[in-house]
Amino acid sequence: VPQRFIDRLDRILKARDSLVCVGLDPDPALFPKPIRALPARRRLDRFLDGVVDATAPHAAAFKMQLATYLAYGEVGIRTLSRLTRRIGSTRLRILDLKANDIPNIVRFYRDAAFREMGFDAITLTPWLGWETLEPFRTDARHGVFVVAHSSNPGAVDFQEIPTPRGPLWLAVIGETFSDAFRLARASLGNRVPILVPGVGAQGGSLATAVREGVDADGRALLVSASRSVLYASSGKDWKSAAGQEAARLRTQINQLRSGLRTG
């Protein structure tokens, strides 16, 4: 019997005792020196495999930005399919493409992500309306994360526009504005997962996100870090540095939620 996505996520967070999501966003300009010394056609795979191996012991999920693979053309897409298989089903594999389109088109993104490339979940944005969600309604095995509020300065341009129902981003998750994570969690209830990007190189308050974002079991939250993990060192210790940074983040998060746990 196939598991519901929401149950599978919970089971993985519990089994791994980690809320860490490693953002596998390869940026050739930031590759460590030993990777740059390789022939060009080897760099992408060697770098990604190294990061996955070093960080998997500390991670519950991996998130890939479609853009950073698409820049490699067909090679990048082949790499995505290979990576999801390599990571396997003991971690969640999330395709970050911020899809937004009419249902007739979104269902192609769905098939590309889940069937063709082997992901467990993808990200969506709401600009085209709730219709964007339609192709996923009958598929409980896979997940979608809707980007209600992003962590960049431009978030104020649209997401925070005042509306009769409060700022627009909260209209996305159905609540009125005050402190974000507490209200988001209150609005979503138990088990419904929140994906927090932008912790690490982009900044953002980890403590608030964890304390107010987890559900009653101290789970249902994924904290994503990309550059701070992937490019922790540019020297020959790049793999161990990435692993250490993922481990550090995991410990920090677990300490923050240890006071909150019920069990």
Place this chain on the structure above:
Amino acid sequence: VPQRFIDRLDRILKARDSLVCVGLDPDPALFPKPIRALPARRRLDRFLDGVVDATAPHAAAFKMQLATYLAYGEVGIRTLSRLTRRIGSTRLRILDLKANDIPNIVRFYRDAAFREMGFDAITLTPWLGWETLEPFRTDARHGVFVVAHSSNPGAVDFQEIPTPRGPLWLAVIGETFSDAFRLARASLGNRVPILVPGVGAQGGSLATAVREGVDADGRALLVSASRSVLYASSGKDWKSAAGQEAARLRTQINQLRSGLRTG
């Protein structure tokens, strides 16, 4: 000297005497019978090449939905690169991916579309804020189309949310609400192009779009049709039927704007 995108678009619309943009969105479920009779690995290329050959005499641009190619995995991305080269620079090639992300990620989409796959322009949505536009500011040779208002029912969910500056979609192009194309054109001025999707299978008023959307020269407008052209016939006349539908749309648009032309 490389041409500015806006000048190149104008030159192409004038040279082809057409505002037609053919949406090359392959949907295997709708492929004509002669294509379905082919071995699976031949269907995509044969179908697309047939449509391009049949419609190019009547088209100024081709627009490809990334989703419909990504569903084919790496093969789809290879096909996109091949198609842009095959179409060549006498028509505009637009990648419809509705990208929205932080600048650091959007620049990978930019490189993927323009450098890796050979497109002339891409589509963006504004959910992540104006930052999404940043990576394009220094590149006048390529174009971006920002999706202010879409043609699907879900457009009301966010795009039409009232704000202190009028409905949200018009805040995107900087005006207050009334009749859309007239105000969009008034707001954008001459030469800045408008891309109109959803004419054809999706419905929408072609007459209003053309009469009120063109600039003072009767250009700066692209009218995109996909399913109504690509799947005009499912029989052995599928190529000629696609060509005839593109020709019919071009003639209809040219008749609508003939009364408006200054020259």
